[in-house]
Amino acid sequence: MDATDHTIVRLLVEDGRRTVADIAAQVNMSASPVKRRIERLERAGMITGYTAVVDHDRLGAGFEAFVELRFAGDTEVEQITAAAAGVPEVLEIFTIAGDPDALVRVRADGVHHLRSIINELRKHGAVRSTKTLMVLGSWRRGGATMP
Incomplete structure (x- = not known):
């Protein structure tokens, strides 16, 4: 990847619906080579x-x-992932070194729904304990999101 490829990727991360023509203008190229770069x-x-x-x-x-x-x-790590992967409300699973063993990001429609998600996660026989951290707000590179 060269500097132009990095710029193309950055522009697409910022806006995945950005047109090839717009990207081409940003990187001072015509649309055809930019389209080929994106396809590559x-x-x-x-x-x-x-x-x-x-x-x-x-x-x-x-x-x-x-x-x-x-x-x-x-x-085993695979069992940790399997414990949460079957729960539809789970968005991401991070297996990590140290305590805890995994951090699971979930989305719910309220506290009662969250309780049922946690109960579902606890059903896996190897889960010894859970701790829930409720998100008050978030920020993401490329844009802010506030629940």
Whole structure:
């Protein structure tokens, strides 16, 4: 990847719906070579997809939390991931070194729904304890989001 590729990727991260013509103008190239560069970046797996940013409050699931999971000492990393991957409200699973063993990001439509998600996570036999951290606000590089 050269500097132009990095700029193209940055521009697409900022706005995945940005037109090839707009990107071309930003990098001082014509559209055709920029389109070829984007296609090459996609084929190489450097760009893996495009996504929409949504307002979860308006969709009825504006309640976000992180759940710390602690497992039995002999639990393998794959089992840790499997414990949470089957719960539909789980958005991300981070297996980490130290205490806790995993950090799970979930989205719910309220406290009662969050309680049922936590109960579902606790059903896995190797889960020894949980701790829930409710998100009050968040910031993401490229734009701010506030629940």
